Amino acid sequence: MSEITAYVDAAAIRSNIEYLQKVSQTNLMAVVKANAYGHGLAGVVSICTKAGIDWFGVATIDEAQKVKATAPEARVLAWLYQLDEEMIQCAIDSGIHLAIFNEQQVEFLSYLQTEQQITVHLHIDTGMSRGGLSPSEAVQTAQTISQNPKFNLEGVFTHLVSSEASNDEVVMGQLATFREIQTQIKKLGIEVPNFHLANSGGALNYDVSDFSFVRAGIALYGIDPSDKPNSNLKPAMKVSAPIIQLKQVDKGIGVGYNHTSKTEQDTTLALVPVGYADAIPRTASGKLTVWVNGEKRRTFGTISMDQFIIEAAAQDEIGDEVIIFGDPSLGHPTVCDLASAAGTISYEVLVRIGSRVQRKYLNL
Template sequence: MFEPIKCTLTIDLSLIRANYRILSAMANQAILGAVVKANCYGLGAVKIATALYQEGCRDFFVATLDEAIELQESLGNNIAVTSNKLISNSTNIFVLSGVSNTDAKDFDQYKLIPVLNNLAQLQIWNQLASNKNTKLPAILHFNTGMHRLGIPHEEIEIIQQNPNLLNGLELLYIMSHLSTSTDADHIYNRQQLEKLKNYRQYFPEIKVSLANSSSIFLGADYHYDLIRPGAALYGINPTPRQPNPMQHVVSLTAPIIQLQSVLTGNAISYDMTFITKRDTIIATLPIGYADGYPRALSNRGKVYIAGHSAPIVGTISMDLMVVDVTDIPSEQIFLGQQVEIIGDYYTIDQLAEDAGTIAYEILTRLGKRYHRIYKTD
């Protein structure tokens, strides 16, 4: 008899809070917000945002209106009572994709703050403010070189020459986003910073937000007034090619659900991509690409069993993968034995590197089939 066939994803909320404190200590006088888009990179936005709120965070960034509404409603329910005292939900929820004609009233109804990425969005928000005879809060996002979202140079000039365009806005921040912040020595970081400084001279009274996780480690010049970490909070290394300064907050385990002895010369899994070169003991695990585990790790990834490495053999399938446990001490190999997929031995960054991708993608692809445990201490 062994445990139910279920993989377990453990998210340590206390370590996320510890990472927030690490970054807060680096922020100097800047406010430390949190990027919680994409369901906190797949880890659970409501529980994590609530934990960060308890740590003192009040500024949250999401990607879409739907994410913002869900977070606004959930935060209100989850943090209404702390230490038996009623507290107000004094949060700012910023929506990075901005506002459109069809959803501007929803932003206003739910007290959400759009990040305005172009002149059209600015005019939509300004028009609503005019209709309500009030000022509405917003962030202006300036494109300084990312060329993804952000008000382009020619539209910034239009705004600068027509300040009446901002009459209906309570501008909280000017923001921008760095393209190469994971490479601390890249000249483009400084070039974007200088471009932002140039734009800021036209709006000298408005606060600035520039730094994401990796940008924090570029130095105080990049911090300004509001810092927006995401990945670093969740344990992804913000300083690639250097030791990770953050705590690892995620672990993923899978039980062994089948053991087989396979003779030399036999194929494992689909398409005969692995043929045994010796008599081999293989273990089957109930995890595959439907769970967000990269198929690219077929015949190249690894797992850990009681601290011992075991290679993945054969093609990873939708729900299953196979590992070679021949060299693992026999007393550690049994049905129900928990196998580390992500953890202290094999971190999210190492797994991503072996898969030829980034840890962000691994986290956001984690599926819904895992049994999730949220640790608080």
Template structure:
């Protein structure tokens, strides 16, 4: 077990990161990906789980490549000795990053024609080739080459002896909603672009379109890789459930204060909760600065002693309150499961997200930096 961040003894709210669960989820992804390679998305500090530790665990378990958003996110991974292919999902944020990106052996996703200039210039200065992937906009309308820019990009790559096309990618806009019809249309456009690329004489090793939701509904037939994030962390991007994944982050806190209150007692800012009978209120040292949304009060329940108890009143920046009822003798220092798994009790992060009208991605990355991460399991395969 390893802790990263403030010590648990110093502040009794922590996130347990179960690397054994991560390995099991990676195995699930592999089974559903078939022969495709796995490109693990570890952007945003591995969705709040800790990018270096998670990346080490994934690579030790055989993950073939990693993806982050930027050179800034890539630096600590290379500094940690991780030498697998490392994709920059947003490419370069500025031309000045090209030299460092090449030095770190990063693979930019190129979604603008002018980005090729910066890459080629850096490659010329270094006297070596720059590996890249083309990112094509097939319907997301954010990053990526327009469909009519694919031919000019391929012509440019054909003429260059410094730029090496190693991948083709796009991003699904509605993979979690098959009824929308958008995934089918995007897959058709991607297939057409892939045919263009191959007709131009290129054979990129990395061909990927499916994100976590896309893989959950069945990977695109022509692809050679899947690009997954949320599934690895044990959450369901479709919110349909039934995938049998294990939560990797288990968020805990301990009771900071406990008091019995009479009927009519109002709790928290604005007194928006009023006890309808004498009861016991527990105050927890966790708030929206730690990843428990303000709106969770009155809409979500946490776990204590293997059962669920409701959050009451407004969640503040640092504190939250729960009502355990008049007969409960829970005391200061007892452990509370906010979400994740503890023994037989499972509180899905998706449930918290749904309660406050958001998505599990936002909940996971919202677990703040003052919450220490405690790593359980080894970096290798247990």
């Protein structure tokens, strides 16, 4: 059994779903790519399904297949894939929805020998300059797809650039562009059941009630996309590990690789079996604080692959829980605190939680 545990609170996820639906005034697609942002894909899909969610978004076809394995009736959109006939046929057979983000995909799928309709969502690039058709191509491509009986045009969507801030000029422009495309498509009599564009920031900061659903990623797991506190969202994960050694050391003793820290006085050091292979970026060395026995503790030295050192207190014992991040309402450091110490964002910390970290689900 792993020494490191990520506790995932199903009640927090359910609360976040309820809040995101309330604030956006529309339905919700649960984004569960990258192992559900580190929370465990199968576990989160099960929680969401029981909460009434039947739309899921992922990056890859492989991830979509994993969603289907847990929730066979779910509607799953995969938005990144290569033109591999076998892989795409497998997706079609499983009823997976595919994004169309360039004209080559339309041509490839048109000539694919399949008896089933291919359910697609047209991806429009309104400002990200990543995947997606240009706005000038959007309406014509939608018409081409709608006239081909091989396709079922289920949705049209885009992705927002900087929605973590409200009233952002670029985002406001994207909203206007996408709504104009939506109007043009409808004027042509093209029936598209779902138009969607809002990520977590869009759901929290913009009026997107006229769209079919929001695609909630980071906020589903209780983190505001700005990495700033948001009392309306409940962080769903706590990561902790036990103290496995206590050691008395003298003043002036170097700690860890390259002795980047030295004790300032006679000190008790505690060894915690978590490292950069698990959940803590090495760049957080010397800046990370953790929670032990109701107190914040500083770390010593460089974070190693499998372990780090903290300054222990008199009451600490072997086996005591060391919380790397958790619930701020209980005083715990947050994943955003860890991300800040590491010079990154909460998204990256969460998705890099390693395979040695066991997930335990609470309040199912």
